[in-house]
Amino acid sequence: MSKDIQQDAQKGERIAKFMARAGLCSRREAERWIEKGRVQVNGQKLTSPACVVTDKDEVIVDGKKIGAAQDTRLFMFHKTTGVITSNKDPEGRPTIFDRLPDNIPRLVTVGRLDMNTEGLLLLTNDGELSRYLELPATGWKRKYRVRVHGRVDDKKLAILKKGLTHEGVRYKPIIAELESQNGTNSWLSVTLTEGKNREVRRAMDAVGLTVNRLIRVSYGPFNLGNMPKNAIEEVKPSVMKQQIPAYFKSGKSG
Numbered sequence: 001m002s003k004d005i006q007q008d009a010q011k012g013e014r015i016a017k018f019m020a021r022a023g024l025c026s027r028r029e030a031e032r033w034i035e036k037g038r039v040q041v042n043g044q045k046l047t048s049p050a051c052v053v054t055d056k057d058e059v060i061v062d063g064k065k066i067g068a069a070q071d072t073r074l075f076m077f078h079k080t081t082g083v084i085t086s087n088k089d090p091e092g093r094p095t096i097f098d099r100l101p102d103n104i105p106r107l108v109t110v111g112r113l114d115m116n117t118e119g120l121l122l123l124t125n126d127g128e129l130s131r132y133l134e135l136p137a138t139g140w141k142r143k144y145r146v147r148v149h150g151r152v153d154d155k156k157l158a159i160l161k162k163g164l165t166h167e168g169v170r171y172k173p174i175i176a177e178l179e180s181q182n183g184t185n186s187w188l189s190v191t192l193t194e195g196k197n198r199e200v201r202r203a204m205d206a207v208g209l210t211v212n213r214l215i216r217v218s219y220g221p222f223n224l225g226n227m228p229k230n231a232i233e234e235v236k237p238s239v240m241k242q243q244i245p246a247y248f249k250s251g252k253s254g
Contacts, residue, residue, distance in 0.1 A: 012052040015041065018059065020127035022066050023106040027128060038062050072126040074235040075107065078227040079121045085112040096121065099230045110134055110219070111195055119144070119216035120224040123232075132247050133220070136172075136194050140220030144190045145179070147213035148204055152178055152186045156207040166206035171196065174203055185212070 013021075016030035019039070024030065031049045033039055039046045040060040041053060053059060059066045079085070083094045096109070110122035110133045124130050132138070160174040172194045179187040190200055201211045217224045221243045227233065241248050 012054045014049065015039065015046065015051040015053055015059070016049045017128070018053050019061065019066065020131075021072075022070075023108055023125035023127060024061060024066065025108065025127045026131035028131070029127070033061065070105070070125060071237070072129055072240070073105065073124060073237075074129070074240045075104070075123045075232050076222055076224075076227065076235060077121045077123055077232045078224060078229050079113050079118055080229045081116050081118050084115050085109055085121065100232060104232065112197075113216060114198060114201075117214045117216065118229075119214075120219055120222065120227075121216070122219055122222060129244075129247060133244070134195070138220070139193060141191050141193055141218070142195050142216060142220075143218040144192075144200055145213075145215045145217055146176075146188045146190050146200060146204070146211055148186055148188060148209040149184055149212055150186075150209040151184070152181065152188070152209065156209065159207050160203060164203065164206055166202050169196065169202070171199060171203050171206075174200075 014027075015034065016027040019025060019030040019033075020027045025033065030039075034046045034049050037045055037047070038061055040058075041051060042058050077096065077100075079096055080099075083096050083099060086095050087097055089095055093115070097107075100107075105125050107123040107125055108127050108130045110124060110130045113119065113121055122133065124133075133140070157176050157178070160176045163173045164171055172192070175191040177189045179189050181187075192199060200214060204211050215224075222235065235243075
């Protein structure tokens with residue numbers, strides 16, 4: 001455990017931050033869980049997030065005891081199609097967590113990839129870091145290789161580059177470049193910074209293109225590279241701090 005976390009454990013920290021650093025969720029989500037009565041501290045159900053805890057307190061969430069926060073860790077995972085980005089699925093479909101080794105700690109995802117999207121997914125044991133990396137304010141680019149059905153032309157690419165509104169949702173500029181074309185199918189290289197729900201599929205639909213394969217190849221400075229499918233790799237702490245300096249300097253991590 002790092003010196004910063006040891007100091008926090010001694011002086012105490014807000015319950016929402018404690019839960020986030022334990023890898024359960026973001027602080028905002030923790031506050032919602034508390035409002036729903038899902039959190040107990042030392043045998044008493046919390047009704048407000050205005051609670052400070054230390055590593056000596058017993059924190060129970062959904063009937064399970066939560067241990068003290070560990071050092072922040074970040075992982076890269078090569079998601080395949082046919083699995084969902086969720087801890088559990090009411091329909092019983094496989095999730096990404098079914099694909100992880102048993103020795104991997106409790107993790108939360110940085111954003112989501114839908115069931116039929118493959119490629120790079122980041123995971124962390126720090127819910128606050130997850131929330132931070134999802135924000136468009138980080139300026140991180142998400143890059144995809146996209147196979148589409150339909151005629152690709154300069155006019156459609158220009159519409160995407162300008163930004164558009166589709167079914168009442170406004171999408172910021174999307175940079176799409178034609179890689180190759182074979183009959184009615186084309187491969188595009190697509191870059192965006194916002195990452196709204198199903199953004200690539202919906203934006204392509206808006207210009208008359210149907211996505212039939214979607215692969216995320218990078219998220220910010222982290223790249224899929226030649227990672228095998230279903231493989232998970234931990235980002236070295238030195239690399240993580242080098243690539244996300246603002247988060248660690250802000251004190252959010254400790």
